[in-house]
Amino acid sequence: MLNVLLLTIGLTLGPVESNSTYKANVEESSVVWTATKVVSGGHSGTVNISEGTLEIDGSKLTGGSFVIDMTSINNTDQEGEWKGKLEGHLKSDDFFAVETYKTATLTITEVKSTAKDKYSVTGDLTIKGKTESITFPADVNVKGGKATATAKITVDRSKFDVRYGSNSFFDNLGDKAISDEFTLDVSLVASK
Numbered sequence: 001m002l003n004v005l006l007l008t009i010g011l012t013l014g015p016v017e018s019n020s021t022y023k024a025n026v027e028e029s030s031v032v033w034t035a036t037k038v039v040s041g042g043h044s045g046t047v048n049i050s051e052g053t054l055e056i057d058g059s060k061l062t063g064g065s066f067v068i069d070m071t072s073i074n075n076t077d078q079e080g081e082w083k084g085k086l087e088g089h090l091k092s093d094d095f096f097a098v099e100t101y102k103t104a105t106l107t108i109t110e111v112k113s114t115a116k117d118k119y120s121v122t123g124d125l126t127i128k129g130k131t132e133s134i135t136f137p138a139d140v141n142v143k144g145g146k147a148t149a150t151a152k153i154t155v156d157r158s159k160f161d162v163r164y165g166s167n168s169f170f171d172n173l174g175d176k177a178i179s180d181e182f183t184l185d186v187s188l189v190a191s192k
Helices: 001-014 080-091
Strands: 017-022 030-037 042-057 060-075 103-116 118-127 132-144 146-156 180-191
Touching: 017 060, 042 080, 042 132, 042 146, 042 180, 060 080, 060 118, 060 132, 060 146, 103 132, 118 146
Parallel strands: none
Antiparallel strands: 017 042, 017 180, 030 042, 030 180, 042 060, 060 103, 103 118, 118 132, 132 146, 146 180
């Protein structure tokens, strides 16, 4: 009789779902970009996450997405007039055309666990209206209703029609050439 009662309760309640959506805290989250010249030098700065989620099953990453506010792109390694000029140039059609493409997005399409709290993440990255699949390593720690995800994402800008100073599109740039790859150091803090 007890077994029948437990079975009835189990069928009534159904399975317990542990998959949860964690919403990004945009004030605590950050994205730092770094771009280099082919010969030497480069620049770095930040760009803001405007919204995002992580899908967590128990304590394991299963999916998610985030949106970057491209109008917030800035330069942190220069001051004064040069800082303003570089930021204006990054926002122009030469680079990210933020008047037309105000956001960039990353939507996770596949997650593979590689060790405890470590993953190989594949997602669809959209910049300037162009979407490419990208894979990168990520660390995700879940504790007390809070998830922290960190990743270093390498992006080939030539795949997103960001052409300025690229040897992929122009010849004879010499030491003025800018590397096609830039990195995004992402720290995403999210809560249940």
